[in-house]
Amino acid sequence: SLIFNPSLLWVMVGWRDHQKIQKPLSLLQKKGIRFLNSVVSKIDFENRKVFTLEEDFTFDYLVTALGASTYPDRQKGFQEAAYNLYDLSGALKIREAIEKFEKGRMVVLISSKPFKCPAAPYEAALILSEYFKRKRRDVEIELVTPEPLPMGVAGQDVGNMVVSLLQSRGIRFVSQHQVESIDQTKKEISFQGGERISFDFLIGIPPHGIPQVLNGSPILGESGWVKVNKNTLETDLENVYALGDVTAIKLAAGKPLPKAGVFAHFEADVVAKSIEAKINGISPKKEFDGKGYCFIELGNGKAAYASGNFYAEPDPVVKMKRASRFRHWGKAQFEKWWLRKWF
Ligand SMILES: Cc1cc2nc3c(=O)[nH]c(=O)nc-3n(C[C@H](O)[C@H](O)[C@H](O)COP(=O)(O)OP(=O)(O)OC[C@H]3O[C@@H](n4cnc5c(N)ncnc54)[C@H](O)[C@@H]3O)c2cc1C
Structure with a gap:
């Protein structure tokens, strides 16, 4: 099946049925495409x-x-300690485990660059923060990344806007931290340079290759x-x-x-x-x-929207529009349109 990846973030918190974000690739045959699985x-x-x-x-x-394939085994300790945000089974496991997570420190960890969809880990942190807020749970969220700023290629303004969104929800943004290993027994992540960060619940973006x-x-x-x-x-x-x-x-x-x-x-x-x-x-x-766009889902019924020209010189020109209910609706409509149009 094709899985519509942007919706994994809703699956993760139980706001989307995972069956509804998949389509059998064999349906392509009705367009005259021979499909071999x-x-x-x-x-x-x-x-x-x-x-x-x-x-x-x-x-x-x-x-x-x-x-890009994901390789959780290329990051020491990842498979033992982290829930993998980047596949369906990981999203379903997160969904089950967060129901029982009443209190503590959750870390969303980007293991290395490059990774798919520069916005997705940030959206995940924002959506999770809203999930715990609605349930009145005492959960602190930290996002830890090797990047200097979120969505770095889109420029400083976009990056700073995403950092402000995180901060407005009390999510701590820890940049320029390259993970070295993860210790599931101690519930601790070690970074290059010797720093350590502890966690009660770890969500990870595995190395890509x-x-x-x-x-x-x-x-x-x-x-x-x-x-x-x-x-x-x-x-x-x-x-x-x-x-x-x-x-x-x-x-x-x-x-x-x-x-x-x-x-x-x-x-x-x-x-x-x-x-x-x-x-x-x-x-x-x-x-x-080189033109592209993306919705940034906040989890509170609103989404922001960034779009621009990544081939512009000397730097990409990308603008981010503030979050609104209309843009969240747009993201949900896009999901529906995409799955209907191509299958
Ligand atoms: C959680 C999440 C959220 C995302 N949100 C967004 C978003 O909001 N907006 C956006 O633009 N992008 C988003 N993305 C990124 C987007 O899903 C990818 O960029 C996109 O799917 C890339 O398409 P692709 O065809 O290059 O690769 P893929 O969609 O990964 O397809 C490649 C296929 O090739 C198959 N394959 C690999 N090796 C073999 C082999 N040897 N034999 C047979 N098959 C093989 C793979 O299994 C896979 O099915 C998100 C990704 C994730 C994980």
Whole structure:
């Protein structure tokens, strides 16, 4: 099934039924797309072949959209101590465990950069704070991250606005802390430089990396992610494209384009139209322009909204609009529209 990830944050607090945020990918068949549910075991770029556990394919065009994998095992102590915010089973476990969490210190920990959806951990902290407030529980929340500011690529103004939102809810923001290990017995996180932070309840964003099938692949760049032309999404290999979280696109100021569904979505449109043009013998015209947006859900029936041009030079130009009920409604409508439109 496809899981609509933004809604995992509502699943986590029981405000969304997890069945309602999933769609079977086999439904794509009604659009004339053949869907094979299998694991890609190898891609032979030289001979233009994809091997899966079921069958093998040769290709004229390839679109690599394998996403960023999460690797909880790459962070010492993560699997024993943390609830994983970034998958459905983790969100469901959080939902069950918070019901019994009456009092204490909750830490939302970002293990490392890059991670999917720069806003999601901050939204999670805000939503959890509202959840505990409604239940009148005495829970302190801290958000700990290696980043200097939230959503750093979007610029200082956006980052400072998110910090203000956290502070207005009494959520402590602890920046520039790179975790070294987590000790479940002592309920303590150790950071580079020797500092320690204790927790009663730990929610973690695990380390991210390329899917294993791409290890050693010729389409990887220096960053370790897939290197593409930032406008056409073509890799250095002709007619081999990549889009979404598996890519690393360097912006003018050197930072990477965030890993977010909104970009994967617009990039997919460019790639599809380029391949269509090539098949029809026309030179592709549509290019990805680096524009994107995101809702920032506060949990109190309101959402803020940030949008802008990440390809602007010398720095991305991103503006954040203040939180409103209308924007929260917009986020919920977007979820409905997305699941209906594509399936
Ligand atoms: C909690 C959360 C909230 C989010 N909220 C937002 C949001 O509000 N807005 C936003 O823009 N983005 C959001 N995102 C990020 C968004 O979900 C991703 O950026 C988006 O899904 C990326 O799409 P993708 O196609 O690149 O990768 P994915 O959606 O990860 O898809 C890649 C697929 O490839 C599969 N795959 C990998 N390796 C293999 C293999 N060897 N064989 C077969 N299949 C394989 C994976 O299992 C996966 O199904 C959120 C993410 C999370 C976790």
